[in-house]
Amino acid sequence: MKKILGIGASNSKKSINRQFASWAISQLEDMKGEVLDLNDYEMPIYSKDRENESGIPAEAKAFKSKIKSADAIIISFAEYNGSYTSAYKNIIDWVSRVEKGIWANKPLLLLSTSPGGRGALNVLTAAKSTIPHQGAQVVGSFSLPSFNQNFDQEDGIVNEDLLNSFSDELEKLTAVINQENTIPIS
Ligand SMILES: Cc1cc2nc3c(=O)[nH]c(=O)nc-3n(C[C@H](O)[C@H](O)[C@H](O)COP(=O)(O)O)c2cc1C
Numbered sequence: 001m002k003k004i005l006g007i008g009a010s011n012s013k014k015s016i017n018r019q020f021a022s023w024a025i026s027q028l029e030d031m032k033g034e035v036l037d038l039n040d041y042e043m044p045i046y047s048k049d050r051e052n053e054s055g056i057p058a059e060a061k062a063f064k065s066k067i068k069s070a071d072a073i074i075i076s077f078a079e080y081n082g083s084y085t086s087a088y089k090n091i092i093d094w095v096s097r098v099e100k101g102i103w104a105n106k107p108l109l110l111l112s113t114s115p116g117g118r119g120a121l122n123v124l125t126a127a128k129s130t131i132p133h134q135g136a137q138v139v140g141s142f143s144l145p146s147f148n149q150n151f152d153q154e155d156g157i158v159n160e161d162l163l164n165s166f167s168d169e170l171e172k173l174t175a176v177i178n179q180e181n182t183i184p185i186s
Contacts (some may be wrong), residue, residue, distance in 0.1 A: 002174050002177055004028060005070035006035035009123075010078035011087035015070075016147045017120075019077035020113050023156045025073050027170055031177070036066060036088045046093035060094035068104045073136075076111035077127055079120035084127075092134075101135025109173040110141040119145035139176050140169035146168070 006025045008018025018035060025033035041059045044050060058092050067073065078085050084092075096102050114119035122142050130136050142165060144150055150159045157163040 005073045007075040009088035011038045017078045021076040059082040064098045072107045074109045077123045079123040082122045103136035107137045107176045113144040113147045119143035142169040142171040
């Protein structure tokens with residue numbers, strides 16, 4: 001069974017982005033999901049000096065192992081002041097030092113949500129432009145605006161148009177995962 005890694009790019013205990021990533025995974029049939037809690041990967045703020053003095057923390061290597069063992073990854077980005085949360089950025093800075101290509105060439109679906117009407121679009125836009133250069137195959141993206149109005153714990157996305165747009169993006173990920181399943185005819 002294919003393994004899908006979910007990341008809510010926030011360290012908030014009740015992160016709406018972790019909820020969203022988790023629900024997105026639940027929409028994939030016959031796939032095994034695991035959603036990470038960034039609090040399990042908290043490290044000192046990255047600095048070159050710290051790396052030179054103490055090396056790369058075990059948490060960064062453990063995070064990288066999770067990436068490597070996944071067949072595909074779904075990240076939902078929280079936006080703080082128009083950008084990534086410090087918690088996410090710090091982990092990525094450390095993981096980028098483990099080895100080249102943060103995302104190990106895995107297919108990624110990029111999501112974002114916020115209580116506001118722009119749905120954390122700034123951070124999603126930043127992620128769309130940088131993540132393809134971090135050893136990732138970005139297959140799609142979707143931003144969910146006004147989380148509290150458009151998302152239900154049980155039913156997921158409740159707005160039909162938004163659900164259709166989301167499903168189109170999720171389908172792109174499914175297609176890539178299943179493509180990797182096909183045995184080439186020789
Ligand atoms: C320090 C801080 C900065 C924020 N900046 C933004 C922002 O720039 N854009 C936005 O849409 N929401 C912003 N918010 C609101 C977040 O979108 C909201 O807290 C959301 O729940 C964060 O996602 P999470 O629950 O997954 O952590 C900010 C919240 C905090 C605490």
